Amino acid sequence: MIGYRSPWLDDELESFRSTVRRFVTDVLAPREPAWQAAHRVDADSWREMGAMGLLLCDVAEDYGGSGGTFAHDCIVFEELAYAGVASFGKSVHNICAHYVVAYGTEAQKRRWLPRLASGELVGAIAMSEPAAGSDLQGIRTRGVRADDHYLLNGSKTFITNGQVANLIMVVAKTDPGAAAKGISLFMVETDGLEGFRRGRTLDKIGMPGQDTSELFFDDCRVPVDCVLGGGEGQGFAQMMDELPYERTIVALYGVAVMERAVRITTDYARERHAFGQALIEMQNTRFKLAEAKTIAHIGRVFIDSCIVRYLAGTLDTATASMAKWWLTDMQCQVVDECLQLHGGYGYMREYPIAQMYADSRVQRIYGGSNEIMKEIIARTL
Numbered sequence: 001m002i003g004y005r006s007p008w009l010d011d012e013l014e015s016f017r018s019t020v021r022r023f024v025t026d027v028l029a030p031r032e033p034a035w036q037a038a039h040r041v042d043a044d045s046w047r048e049m050g051a052m053g054l055l056l057c058d059v060a061e062d063y064g065g066s067g068g069t070f071a072h073d074c075i076v077f078e079e080l081a082y083a084g085v086a087s088f089g090k091s092v093h094n095i096c097a098h099y100v101v102a103y104g105t106e107a108q109k110r111r112w113l114p115r116l117a118s119g120e121l122v123g124a125i126a127m128s129e130p131a132a133g134s135d136l137q138g139i140r141t142r143g144v145r146a147d148d149h150y151l152l153n154g155s156k157t158f159i160t161n162g163q164v165a166n167l168i169m170v171v172a173k174t175d176p177g178a179a180a181k182g183i184s185l186f187m188v189e190t191d192g193l194e195g196f197r198r199g200r201t202l203d204k205i206g207m208p209g210q211d212t213s214e215l216f217f218d219d220c221r222v223p224v225d226c227v228l229g230g231g232e233g234q235g236f237a238q239m240m241d242e243l244p245y246e247r248t249i250v251a252l253y254g255v256a257v258m259e260r261a262v263r264i265t266t267d268y269a270r271e272r273h274a275f276g277q278a279l280i281e282m283q284n285t286r287f288k289l290a291e292a293k294t295i296a297h298i299g300r301v302f303i304d305s306c307i308v309r310y311l312a313g314t315l316d317t318a319t320a321s322m323a324k325w326w327l328t329d330m331q332c333q334v335v336d337e338c339l340q341l342h343g344g345y346g347y348m349r350e351y352p353i354a355q356m357y358a359d360s361r362v363q364r365i366y367g368g369s370n371e372i373m374k375e376i377i378a379r380t381l
């Protein structure tokens with residue numbers, strides 16, 4: 001947007017963006033079709049992202065991270081979205097790492113963060129189950145203490161990075177009688193773990209390159225020291241505290257997709273002619289694009305305010321929930337209008353707007369559905 005620069009940006013971050021843009025455009029974007037065909041991202045690409053320092057930008061160098069801030073990660077998320085690289089599951093990887101940063105004991109941080117930063121470990125978050133998504137207190141996965149280990153039993157579904165992840169944060173009940181206080185988070189290293197099984201890669205209407213999967217835990221023996229934070233029963237409170245981070249990332253992706261949709265649709269409307277003129281010369285096209293650009297800009301200003309507050313440590317759950325529901329609703333509206341302006345070509349997969357349309361829909365469902373966001377906001381009325 002002319003004359004507007006996000007308040008969290010500075011010259012160092014702009015120069016970082018140039019490096020990220022080159023890598024994402026030249027190296028990752030050409031792999032997107034192969035990832036979509038394979039329904040997963042290959043392990044080498046994870047390590048390359050790690051070697052570039054683009055996985056855990058805001059984690060301290062002492063723990064193997066890049067020593068930057070959340071602003072650096074935001075730039076990576078934006079550049080992935082601008083280049084149409086929707087398969088790379090950096091968001092859940094970062095969310096997984098953030099749980100370790102926020103609640104891990106010193107030993108846990110040292111054990112997992114450097115390997116998450118390098119891409120040796122790929123992170124996933126396993127909360128949802130076949131019978132419990134929004135209502136997480138209804139989960140059935142159990143962690144039962146037996147001497148120096150826990151036995152994990154249960155199944156998870158819809159898990160992003162499910163086929164490639166080898167450090168999975170598993171939400172499980174350790175005391176079924178204690179409601180929220182009976183939930184614990186287990187950081188489970190899955191390489192060689194007996195009883196752990198990956199199920200189907202689920203067949204989705206969008207995000208074909210993301211390996212959204214079922215996971216099964218059958219008497220998995222996990223060491224006692226994989227309980228996040230070192231003690232049982234803190235899981236629900238830990239999840240509630242981390243939600244603003246996750247929701248800001250989902251909302252930021254929504255804004256970046258809107259910005260890209262407006263850009264590529266404006267280009268298309270300049271090139272395509274009908275009735276002797278370019279589409280962009282028709283008032284309806286200009287008005288629809290003007291509306292979309294306005295919404296994207298309002299979205300940008302709102303998400304920037306969330307990022308600034310996140311960086312300052314003052315972003316509250318209700319505001320992050322507002323950003324998540326409103327910006328993802330607007331994302332779907334804007335992308336739908338932009339597809340319409342492409343006519344029949346908008347429905348063809350070879351045009352990026354078609355993939356963006358299919359990919360956008362889930363944004364209103366995961367990360368806490370938009371209905372749940374409104375419940376959270378309504379509690380502050």
Ligand SMILES: Cc1cc2nc3c(=O)[nH]c(=O)nc-3n(C[C@H](O)[C@H](O)[C@H](O)COP(=O)(O)OP(=O)(O)OC[C@H]3O[C@@H](n4cnc5c(N)ncnc54)[C@H](O)[C@@H]3O)c2cc1C
Binds near residue numbers: 159
């Ligand atoms: C592509 C994809 C990736 C995902 N990745 C992950 C992941 O990595 N890890 C993970 O744990 N989960 C993941 N999920 C799961 C996602 O978080 C859940 O689908 C979501 O939380 C909704 O849960 P549900 O599907 O069980 O729907 P339900 O909870 O059954 O909800 C069904 C409908 O009822 C509404 N509803 C439910 N409760 C209320 C209420 N109290 N008030 C009003 N309306 C309500 C919901 O909004 C929704 O519209 C992913 C899902 C998808 C589709």
